[in-house]
Amino acid sequence: MNRKLLDPFAPEYPEAIEACLDDEYAVKCAFSHHGSLLATARSDGQCYIWDMDTLNVMRRLEHGETALTGISWSRSGRYILTFDEAGVCIMWDLKTGERRAQVEFDSAIVSARIHPRNSAQFIVCPARETPCLVTIQSGEAGPPRIDPIRIAADNVDLKSKAAAGTCCCFGKKGKHVFFGTSKGAVHAVHVASQVVVCSIKLSSSTVNTISRNPRGTDIVANSSDRILRVCEVVLPDSAHTLARPLVDVEPSIRVVSKITDSVNRVSWLQAVFSSSGDYIVAAVDHKAEHNMYVWDKATSSLVKMLTGPNELLEDCAVHPLRPIYASISTFGIIYLWTRVPQQNWNAFAPGFRELEENIDYVEPEDEFDRRVTTSTGMVVDCAEYRARRERRASSSSGEDDQDVFIDVTEDDPLFSDSDSDSEDEGFILPVVVEFDADALPPAVPPTAEVQSTVEGDHAMDVDQGHVVEEP
Secondary structure, three states: OOOHEOOOOOOOOOOOEEEEEEEEEEEEEEOOOOOOEEEEEEEEOOOOOOEOOOOEEEEEOOOOOOOOEEEEEOOOOOOEEEEEEOOOEEEEEOOOOEEEEEOOOOOOOOOOOEEOOOOOOOEEEEEOOOOEEEEEEOEEEEOOOEEEEOOOOOOOOOOOOHHHHEEEEEEOOOOOEEEEEOOOEEEEEHHHHHHOEEEEEOOOOEEEEEEEEHHHHHHHHEEEEOOOOEEEEOOOOOOHHHHOOHHOOOOEEEEEEEEEOOOOOOOEEEEEEOOOOOEEEEEEEOOOOOOEEEEEOOOEEEEEEEEOOOOOOEEEEEOOOOEEEEEEEEOOOEEEEOOOOEEEEEHHOOOOOOOOOOOOOOOOOOOOOOOEOOOOEEEEEEHHHHHHHHHHHHHHHHHHOOOOOOOHHHOOOOOOOOOOOOOOOOOOOOOOOOOOOOHHOOOOOHHHHHHHHHHHHHHHHOOOOOOOOOO
């Protein structure tokens, strides 16, 4: 669908459930960078890749027998990271279907993310260990390199819960990574030097999730105290968005707004930004509700409440380009929330008329006549008039016979965040045809009658000189 035909003033949040995908063991979901694929992590240790156009399963990845705790996409969509409760992280290459790297830890993985600009690096947050930066060696140089990142005090044991991170997310360009802790703090760490740049104490409750704005530099933190905090982040890599020189930038994280349900005091399972970054989508953590709240980031006011079936909500994800949300229920059903887009054709054709219903076309009496009398009384031969018009058009096209270049690859700045070098190679997931070899009918040898007929035809061709074979 052409995005330029859509109404720019239409809300970017969905209204109702459009489709349901039956995935019995799904617990987590995530859209790819372009939104064409949806990955689901399952409790039986498998990962399914769904095509958003056909709503069919494109890949089945066998991670193991332990339940998966999450997934993460690379920017190009070629690699995907899966991690489970046993502490195993596997990066898959969807082009070949093989494992690119595998890393094991001593405790369950609570969060992991692939670097947005370098798919050979990813951050891992074990449950009772310090976060680690994993770098995949090029070629066959050896196993992946694991570098611990200290986000706690110097006198804290790295193999303790106090040194662990509860959640993580990369910045827009991947130069910094944000960690949440069980003490209610958020730390910004420089990836190259692995040094804590700045920190902030949000509350005394655990920071459950952290998500960044895809169109900005701010983040939203979900804490156990049932409050969503939108934080403004000022770091050296985001200095170009500020009206001051780079040398005057002091790294800082500041809370600009707080979002909470003051009436019901519900707990939040997940909080993410919308595709444009103007809204915050929060999933309710309730045992008998499948609701998602859409909040305005600027005013902290409730804009829309999406009410689903009476099922427990496990996870939710937001499409990066379109107003489509995906939510998973406790029964493994994936609900796709969307709205029917209305195309505005009058923006390109002012004389275009939209019909509300079918109308009867009244054919003029002289529509298919050979001769037509105009309003001035002149009789015109239709065939001759068409031939003269075609000759005029062919003569004028010879003068203006030039190739017209139409740029169809221009990126819409509203839907693009490629403001720096990236590895976005335009990867397209190849189609793999699966079939059961046992279900195919067995090969039947030719009968004696067919064999004699084939040998007779071959001998006839040899006699006529059509086929010459050496013994």
